[in-house]
Amino acid sequence: MSRFIIGAFILFAGLAAAADTEKRDAKDIVRDAINHWRGTSSQGEMTMTIHRPDWERSMSMETWTRGEKQSLIRVTAPRKDRGNGTLMDDNNMWSFSPKINRVIKVPSSMMSQSWMGSDFSNKDISRADDIVDQYDHTLLSEADSDGHIAYEIESIPHEDAAVVWGKEVLVVREDNVLIEHRFYDQDNELVKTLRTLEIGEMGGRTVAVHQRMEKVDTSDEWTEIIVDRVEFDVELSDNVFTLSNLRNPRD
Numbered sequence: 001m002s003r004f005i006i007g008a009f010i011l012f013a014g015l016a017a018a019a020d021t022e023k024r025d026a027k028d029i030v031r032d033a034i035n036h037w038r039g040t041s042s043q044g045e046m047t048m049t050i051h052r053p054d055w056e057r058s059m060s061m062e063t064w065t066r067g068e069k070q071s072l073i074r075v076t077a078p079r080k081d082r083g084n085g086t087l088m089d090d091n092n093m094w095s096f097s098p099k100i101n102r103v104i105k106v107p108s109s110m111m112s113q114s115w116m117g118s119d120f121s122n123k124d125i126s127r128a129d130d131i132v133d134q135y136d137h138t139l140l141s142e143a144d145s146d147g148h149i150a151y152e153i154e155s156i157p158h159e160d161a162a163v164v165w166g167k168e169v170l171v172v173r174e175d176n177v178l179i180e181h182r183f184y185d186q187d188n189e190l191v192k193t194l195r196t197l198e199i200g201e202m203g204g205r206t207v208a209v210h211q212r213m214e215k216v217d218t219s220d221e222w223t224e225i226i227v228d229r230v231e232f233d234v235e236l237s238d239n240v241f242t243l244s245n246l247r248n249p250r251d
Contacts, residue, residue, distance in 0.1 A: 026137035026153045029172050034129055036176035037207065041066045044203075044230030045076075050118050053220045059116070060228075068129055070241040074249065075116075084116070086125070087246045093126050096246045103243055112164055119192065119213040119223040123164060131168060134161040140169075148173040165191075177208055190216050203230045 024032065042065045049058040060077040074085040083098035093106040111123040135155040143150050155168045166188055171180040181194040198210035207227070214222040239245055 026139040026151075027132065029139075029151050029176075030135075030137055030153060030155065030170060031129075031132045033170070033172045033176045033178050034132065036205075037178065040233050041236055042203075042230055042232050043234050043236070045228045047226045047228055048116075048118060049224045049226075051220075051222050051224070064236060064240050066236050066241065071125075072241055072246065073125075083249075085246050086115070087241065087243065088126055089241055091126075093122060094243060094246060101247075103247055119215060119221065121164075124213075130161075130163065131155055134158055134163060135168070145171075145173055145179060148175060148177075150174075150179055175206060177206060192216060197224075202227055203232045205232065 042063070044063050046061050046063060047058055048061060049056065057078075059075050059081055061073055061075050063071065063073050065071040069088070069090045071088045072085065075081045075083065083096070085096045087094045087096075093111075094103050095106060096103045106122055111126060112121050114120070115122050115125055135157050138154045138156075140152040140154050143152070150171050150173050153170045153172065155170065157163045157165065157167070165183050166186040167184045169180075169182040169184070170178065172178055177196070177199055178194075179196050183191050183193070185191050192213060192215040194211055194213045196208040196211050198208070199206060200209040201207075202209055207230075209227045210224065212222050212224045239250065244250075
C-alpha cells in the first residue's frame with residue numbers, strides 16, 4: 001500500500017506487461033509495476049505484523065480487488081479484531097468496526113493518518129495510480145539485482161497535485177517487481193521506505209511476497225506484509241464492493 005502494497009493489500013494482483021523494457025520510459029516502468037501488482041482482479045489472504053520496541057501484534061486479513069479503483073480488506077484474526085474492514089471505491093474510503101457497529105467515511109483530512117495502527121497511511125492504500133499521472137518521472141540509474149536489471153526512478157509531483165510527498169523514488173526490476181519505494185517530505189528529507197524482503201511465485205506470477213515499511217526516525221518500529229495466498233483474474237460479484245458487504249459480509 002506504500003501505494004504498491006495496497007495495490008497489495010489491496011492488491012495482490014499481478015499483470016505481466018507486454019512492453020519491451022528497452023522501449024519504455026520512466027513513466028511506463030512505474031505504470032507497468034503498478035499493473036503487475038494489481039492486475040484485473042484478485043482474491044487472497046495476507047498477514048500484517050506491526051512491530052514496536054515493547055510489543056508486536058499480527059493480523060490475518062482477506063482481500064479482494066477489481067480494476068484500478070475497487071478493493072476490500074477484512075481482518076479475520078485475532079478474534080478481537082475480526083470484522084474490521086476497509087473499503088475503497090473510486091476516490092472514496094470507508095472503514096467499519098464491529099465494536100461500534102458503524103461504517104465511517106474517511107475524510108481527506110485523515111488520509112495521512114495510520115491505517116489500522118500500522119506504518120502504512122490511509123493514503124498509501126487508497127489509490128495506487130496517482131503516482132502515474134500526477135508526477136513527472138526520471139530514470140536515475142540502472143543496476144543489477146539478483147540477475148535482473150533494476151531501474152531507479154525519481155517521481156516528483158506536479159505543482160497542483162494533491163499529494164503529501166515532496167518526491168518518491170522507486171526501484172523496479174525489468175520484470176516489474178517493486179524492490180524499494182522511498183518517500184521524501186517537502187524538504188527532500190527521507191521519511192520512510194518500503195522494501196521487498198522476499199520475491200516468489202504466487203498464483204503463477206512472480207511478485208513481492210514479503211515487504212516491510214519502516215520510518216527513518218523510528219528504525220525499531222516497522223510493519224511487514226506477507227502474502228499467504230492469492231488468486232488472480234477471479235470473478236467477483238458487484239456486491240463485494242458495497243457498504244452493505246463491508247458491514248455484513250456475504251462473500
